[in-house]
Amino acid sequence: MNKILTQLQKIKKENRLGIMTHIVAGYPSLQKSEKLLLTMAEAGVDFIEMQIPFSDPMADGPTIMKANKVALNNKTKIKDALDLMSKLTKKIDIPLLFMGYFNTIYNYGLEKFCLDANQAGCSGLIFPDIPLDEEQQENYIEIVRKNDLIDIRLLSPASTQDRIKKNARLAKGFVYFVARKGVTGSEKSLDKSLEKNLNKIKKHLKTPIAVGFGISEKAHLNALKGKAEIAVIGSALLNQYNDKGITGVKNFLKKIG
Amino acid sequence: MKNIKNIFIKTKYDSDNLGHFGKLGGRYAPEMLIPALEELETAFNKAKKDPEFQKELMDLYENYDGRPTPLYYAKNLTKKLGGARIFIKNEGLNHTGAHKMNHSLGQALLAKRMGKKRLIAETGAGQHGLATATVAAKFGFDCTIFMGKVDYERQRPNVFWMEQLGAEVVQVLHGTQRLKDAVTATLQDWIANVDNTYYLLGSVLGPHPYPSMVRDFQTIVGLEVKQQLKENYNINQPDYIIACVGGGSNAIGIFHPFLDDKKVKLIGVEAGGKGVKKIGDHASRLQKNPKIGVVEGYKSYFIQDQDGQIQDTHSISAGLDYSGIGPQHGLLFQKNRVEYHYATDKEVIKAFKILAKQEGIIPALESSHAVAEAVKTAPKLSKNKVIVVNLSGRGEKDIFIVAKALKDKKWQSFLKTQI
Ligand SMILES: Cc1ncc(COP(=O)(O)O)c(C=O)c1O
Numbered sequence: 001m002n003k004i005l006t007q008l009q010k011i012k013k014e015n016r017l018g019i020m021t022h023i024v025a026g027y028p029s030l031q032k033s034e035k036l037l038l039t040m041a042e043a044g045v046d047f048i049e050m051q052i053p054f055s056d057p058m059a060d061g062p063t064i065m066k067a068n069k070v071a072l073n074n075k076t077k078i079k080d081a082l083d084l085m086s087k088l089t090k091k092i093d094i095p096l097l098f099m100g101y102f103n104t105i106y107n108y109g110l111e112k113f114c115l116d117a118n119q120a121g122c123s124g125l126i127f128p129d130i131p132l133d134e135e136q137q138e139n140y141i142e143i144v145r146k147n148d149l150i151d152i153r154l155l156s157p158a159s160t161q162d163r164i165k166k167n168a169r170l171a172k173g174f175v176y177f178v179a180r181k182g183v184t185g186s187e188k189s190l191d192k193s194l195e196k197n198l199n200k201i202k203k204h205l206k207t208p209i210a211v212g213f214g215i216s217e218k219a220h221l222n223a224l225k226g227k228a229e230i231a232v233i234g235s236a237l238l239n240q241y242n243d244k245g246i247t248g249v250k251n252f253l254k255k256i257g
Numbered sequence: 258m259k260n261i262k263n264i265f266i267k268t269k270y271d272s273d274n275l276g277h278f279g280k281l282g283g284r285y286a287p288e289m290l291i292p293a294l295e296e297l298e299t300a301f302n303k304a305k306k307d308p309e310f311q312k313e314l315m316d317l318y319e320n321y322d323g324r325p326t327p328l329y330y331a332k333n334l335t336k337k338l339g340g341a342r343i344f345i346k347n348e349g350l351n352h353t354g355a356h357k358m359n360h361s362l363g364q365a366l367l368a369k370r371m372g373k374k375r376l377i378a379e380t381g382a383g384q385h386g387l388a389t390a391t392v393a394a395k396f397g398f399d400c401t402i403f404m405g406k407v408d409y410e411r412q413r414p415n416v417f418w419m420e421q422l423g424a425e426v427v428q429v430l431h432g433t434q435r436l437k438d439a440v441t442a443t444l445q446d447w448i449a450n451v452d453n454t455y456y457l458l459g460s461v462l463g464p465h466p467y468p469s470m471v472r473d474f475q476t477i478v479g480l481e482v483k484q485q486l487k488e489n490y491n492i493n494q495p496d497y498i499i500a501c502v503g504g505g506s507n508a509i510g511i512f513h514p515f516l517d518d519k520k521v522k523l524i525g526v527e528a529g530g531k532g533v534k535k536i537g538d539h540a541s542r543l544q545k546n547p548k549i550g551v552v553e554g555y556k557s558y559f560i561q562d563q564d565g566q567i568q569d570t571h572s573i574s575a576g577l578d579y580s581g582i583g584p585q586h587g588l589l590f591q592k593n594r595v596e597y598h599y600a601t602d603k604e605v606i607k608a609f610k611i612l613a614k615q616e617g618i619i620p621a622l623e624s625s626h627a628v629a630e631a632v633k634t635a636p637k638l639s640k641n642k643v644i645v646v647n648l649s650g651r652g653e654k655d656i657f658i659v660a661k662a663l664k665d666k667k668w669q670s671f672l673k674t675q676i
Pocket of ligand 1: 355356381382383384385459460461501502503504505506507508575576577621623624649650651
């Protein structure tokens, strides 16, 4: 069984909110991103997204954009991200997912990428710029699943009823719900209409929901308990890391854990 | 000239319903934007069917923008080059100085119908930003323009005018600090403000429906050319049409009505910069090993490395200094319907000087690429051949760049006195 499903069962049994964190492969260096991910795993997070750096990360705010740029300046290749994945999945047991933008894996060759990602022990893919609408062109979902990976569907506060239904019908693992209109980045408070928006999509969903974008404090997690299954912490942790290094990340995860 | 009533024409090279030009184009956008793109598509399709919409647009074209723009027989240039007859479609005479006004007016009307309150746009040369700021002022929209830092600095006159028109001009510091990064920044703003904001895209790129919609609003250029050739010069069809290609809006606008007429040869001119051999020296996507990718919401040819990372570009003209090309151009390239050539910075400056001295027309550096191609092609053709050059814009905005390229001493010392 795919590790994402196992981990979801575990969270459910333990009756708690799951945590997904995020790193950019090659930021601030390959070695340091490895250390960062291991630290997160040791702190007990449930899922980790490993972003493949891209030159034009459209859905990312300043913190993660900058990390992408640094990783590329370090000459981080897709191959490096795959190698890192392979190395890390041998050391830790929680599911790791690749996050990124379609152009990188399109150029690598989608079939080959999925094959290599699976072999590296990756469990799923989060690629925001390959929507359902292009399935006929790219056979993305089909190819991803053929290689025992889970394609995480994304929904947003802007999603129409029709799009919620279409994505819900296909969703596997969990659905990634973008908490607010905007790019990634930490915020002081959660979007006011988050609960209403979550109720709107829940009606149609059989899968658990991960909520991301702007989550940065213990209070946000408390607010999500019982309303979603997973909280995604991206930029907030990266900011901690940038300001206070690995210790900052450890302390932050301890505080919210 | 009798009035053109319909700009919405069909050709063999149109996209399917999902915006695919063959295998290119499409809507590779994050979920946050797709509902907005669907809303835009619906509004556009509705407007297309509404005669009032076209009537209002034609009125603006004529009475606000100054259309039709002249199709001028460049007799001196023709004589100097000693070959084919050269005609210039002078889009530099649009209000605000470039063809960008054509699609800005069309989209502003649409934004108004959609009840949007704010316009945002990317700009390279600043001409599209200027046109957007202009229609924002006229129609009463708030307006934010995104411009890469490199372009902000080299097209400063346009920054100044945009601000005078009431727009906020934001410098984009990410990436290569050029047009593509401005597009990304505008998309990001749109994601955050999708309810009240209209993204007034400035070329035939981005996710569906932009490539088709922007093209439709530019088609007026080609339709006028067709009519002017016949009415003013008794010419049934040109032998060649030449246009510069950044994203490709001015080129597709003049090509579109001729696409199904194979006898008309179409040439798009890319920015050759310092030469097309080395990545980073140019912005020619279709010259050496064209490579397909998916960036900024659409699939087309991009200057990128093995891993799909978009690479640096260079051109003396900010408006052509772009790593991607509109998806319909990608299709026309694949189908061999349009030939894509390039002009280097040096050839461009030379062409600029020739047109200014021969015809008293100061072309934009982008448009000078098309002139450079005509300078190369015309002498090889017989005198009964007809070339139409799309002069997409006038050159005032380029005063700093041209003066620098020509090492003009008087201008340099003047600048010193101004500090
Ligand atoms: C005068 C002029 N011509 C051409 C272009 C290039 O755009 P496109 O290829 O979309 O016509 C620009 C863009 O800024 C421009 O200002």
